[in-house]
Amino acid sequence: MLSKLKQTSVAALGVTFGIGAYITLVCFMTGLNKMLDGLILNQTPHIHIYNEIEPSKKQPIALYEEVKNSFKVVHSIKPKQSQKKIHNALPIVKYLKKDKRVKGAIPQIKTQIFYIAGSIELGGNLTGIQPLEEARLFNFQNYIVKGSHEDLQKTENGILLGSGVASKMSLDVGDRVQISTIKGDIFPLKIVGIYQSGLADLDAIQSFANIKTVQRILGEAENYITDVNVKLFDIEVAYNMAQEIETQFKLKAIDIKTANAQFETGTTIRNLITYAVSITLLIVAGFGIYNILNMFIYEKMNDIAILKATGFSGKDVQYIFMSQALIIGVVGGVLGLLIGFGLTSLINNLPFETEALPTIKTFPVNFDPWFYVIGITFALISTFFAGYLPSKKAKKIDPVNIIRGQ
Amino acid sequence: MSIVLQTKNINKYFRKPVLFHVLKNINISIKKGEFASIMGKSGCGKSTLLYILSTMDTDYEGQLYLNNELLTGQNHNKLSCIRNKHIGFVFQFHYLLSEFSVLENVMLPAKKLGEKSFEEIEHEAMQKLKILGIEHLALKRASRISGGEKQRVAIARALINNPSIIMGDEPTGNLDSHNSENVFNIFKQLCDEQGLSLLIVTHDEDFAKKTDRIITMSDGEIIS
Numbered sequence: 001m002l003s004k005l006k007q008t009s010v011a012a013l014g015v016t017f018g019i020g021a022y023i024t025l026v027c028f029m030t031g032l033n034k035m036l037d038g039l040i041l042n043q044t045p046h047i048h049i050y051n052e053i054e055p056s057k058k059q060p061i062a063l064y065e066e067v068k069n070s071f072k073v074v075h076s077i078k079p080k081q082s083q084k085k086i087h088n089a090l091p092i093v094k095y096l097k098k099d100k101r102v103k104g105a106i107p108q109i110k111t112q113i114f115y116i117a118g119s120i121e122l123g124g125n126l127t128g129i130q131p132l133e134e135a136r137l138f139n140f141q142n143y144i145v146k147g148s149h150e151d152l153q154k155t156e157n158g159i160l161l162g163s164g165v166a167s168k169m170s171l172d173v174g175d176r177v178q179i180s181t182i183k184g185d186i187f188p189l190k191i192v193g194i195y196q197s198g199l200a201d202l203d204a205i206q207s208f209a210n211i212k213t214v215q216r217i218l219g220e221a222e223n224y225i226t227d228v229n230v231k232l233f234d235i236e237v238a239y240n241m242a243q244e245i246e247t248q249f250k251l252k253a254i255d256i257k258t259a260n261a262q263f264e265t266g267t268t269i270r271n272l273i274t275y276a277v278s279i280t281l282l283i284v285a286g287f288g289i290y291n292i293l294n295m296f297i298y299e300k301m302n303d304i305a306i307l308k309a310t311g312f313s314g315k316d317v318q319y320i321f322m323s324q325a326l327i328i329g330v331v332g333g334v335l336g337l338l339i340g341f342g343l344t345s346l347i348n349n350l351p352f353e354t355e356a357l358p359t360i361k362t363f364p365v366n367f368d369p370w371f372y373v374i375g376i377t378f379a380l381i382s383t384f385f386a387g388y389l390p391s392k393k394a395k396k397i398d399p400v401n402i403i404r405g406q
Numbered sequence: 407m408s409i410v411l412q413t414k415n416i417n418k419y420f421r422k423p424v425l426f427h428v429l430k431n432i433n434i435s436i437k438k439g440e441f442a443s444i445m446g447k448s449g450c451g452k453s454t455l456l457y458i459l460s461t462m463d464t465d466y467e468g469q470l471y472l473n474n475e476l477l478t479g480q481n482h483n484k485l486s487c488i489r490n491k492h493i494g495f496v497f498q499f500h501y502l503l504s505e506f507s508v509l510e511n512v513m514l515p516a517k518k519l520g521e522k523s524f525e526e527i528e529h530e531a532m533q534k535l536k537i538l539g540i541e542h543l544a545l546k547r548a549s550r551i552s553g554g555e556k557q558r559v560a561i562a563r564a565l566i567n568n569p570s571i572i573m574g575d576e577p578t579g580n581l582d583s584h585n586s587e588n589v590f591n592i593f594k595q596l597c598d599e600q601g602l603s604l605l606i607v608t609h610d611e612d613f614a615k616k617t618d619r620i621i622t623m624s625d626g627e628i629i630s
Contacts (some may be wrong), residue, residue, distance in 0.1 A: 065487075166561055302499075303503050306501035306502075306503070308462070308486070309462060309489070309495050310489070310514065311486050311489040311491070311519070312486065313487075314492075400457045400463050
């Protein structure tokens with residue numbers, strides 16, 4: 001029965017294309033998803049700790065015993081007088097680094113500055129960072145289009161200029177730029193690299209320097225830290241940990257999910273679409289097999305009849321068709337995996353250049369072996385069912401009817 | 407002489423489209439080594455009877471014995487085994503599997519029986535083909551040989567498990583007189599030399615006349 005090579009191979013091809021397309025689609029889609037996730041997740045701290053300028057939660061009047069039971073109205077509340085820096089920042093960083101859930105915690109200083117170009121002053125942000133740590137935890141190096149984060153680490157008065165700033169002021173690596181603090185002190189800094197996040201608004205104002213350089217520019221001590229960024233091993237505990245930190249240190253701690261709620265939704269929906277499409281593909285392939293085997297049985301009526309007449313039982317005939325279906329499933333499935341692998345490799349090497357992602361040169365593909373396992377399993381299951389129903393029919397064929405009909 | 411095949415009061419009805427009494431109290435017995443033919447007009451129930459005798463049709467009343475063993479009421483798997491081992495078939499149409507070689511076609515029922523090794527089966531199949539004078543076709547594809555040859559291959563296939571009886575449903579119906587003659591001679595030879603029992607349904611009077619016994623049927627009854 002296996003010798004009808006042409007039809008069998010067509011059926012197997014159906015599976016092949018189904019599984020191949022499934023593998024390609026899933027790998028490509030999840031690759032893209034991962035990249036988009038990475039865009040946000042890799043450079044966003046899982047928990048961002050800072051000192052929020054906000055009004056006191058308890059206004060002083062609430063403490064006043066004599067009006068305890070009265071209804072109090074306070075007009076024009078002002079924010080509480082407090083410092084921008086995190087009190088005791090270095091011990092907090094140390095404490096966080098010891099926590100088993102934490103992959104890393106790095107201090108930052110965020111400050112407003114002006115870039116000075118002749119008589120023109122451009123407003124901007126300067127962030128003091130530890131370049132090597134940033135690169136390790138938040139893939140900082142991916143956003144440096146010229147120069148490198150190591151250069152920043154090595155150069156005392158170095159600055160990593162946002163690409164927008166650089167083009168506005170016609171500056172390049174090796175040039176010097178003068179910046180002025182809010183207080184009016186002017187510092188010349190050497191440009192060691194160009195930073196491009198992909199967000200034009202951000203690139204037009206943002207620059208980075210060594211944390212110590214920024215402390216010196218601001219004339220602050222070494223314990224002056226305004227932000228702490230925490231990266232966790234498991235992103236799921238971010239919310240709980242942010243709550244803990246808030247109560248423990250009386251600081252503002254924002255976890256990634258709260259900060260990027262809409263992003264989370266986008267990811268879920270994209271995943272949903274991927275799975276819906278791939279399941280459709282697999283089901284279509286399954287019906288293809290069902291159809292072909294069904295046709296096959298009609299064509300093979302006579303052979304089935306004679307097999308039965310010469311003493312093959314219904315079960316034997318069913319077994320023949322089932323094994324044929326499974327052979328189609330295995331051969332088609334394995335070929336499909338190979339085709340899927342080939343296509344994804346091809347896509348992986350296709351050039352894909354975009355402003356937003358300076359380091360990505362080819363389309364992203366996710367080579368997860370699980371997709372292959374799922375693919376081949378589905379191929380086997382679907383061919384099993386696609387073969388089971390027609391083979392059931394073959395089992396029930398009455399040889400007398402066929403032979404008499406001739 | 408011992409009796410190979412025996413029926414007792416077989417009655418058969420067709421229920422669709424209307425109730426129709428096809429076979430009425432059929433009592434026949436075929437002795438070992440007997441070459442019997444069944445004749446009768448179209449629609450008198452010859453083929454229906456043959457399918458009952460062949461155990462493929464189980465929807466009847468009465469009893470059927472093969473080698474003095476009651477076959478009526480056995481389950482389908484058991485009947486499949488019995489068909490495989492004890493009954494050989496030759497149909498009007500050859501029903502060879504066209505993608506397989508002649509040899510493979512002949513070997514198929516023996517492989518199913520599974521009593522012998524592959525080499526033994528192959529040897530036996532070659533023997534049968536030799537008896538029928540078509541051993542030179544063994545490796546050809548079944549779809550590439552002539553009609554008369556196909557019918558002989560079908561006979562070889564019927565013989566492969568050394569059955570107790572061979573049944574034929576107009577085995578010469580599609581053949582010209584020369585090939586018919588040939589097939590008859592083969593049957594005759596098998597009957598004489600190997601003591602096979604044969605039961606052949608036929609329209610061909612010349613063919614029937616040469617057999618040991620003619621069973622004539624009319625309107626579902628045996629008249630002689």
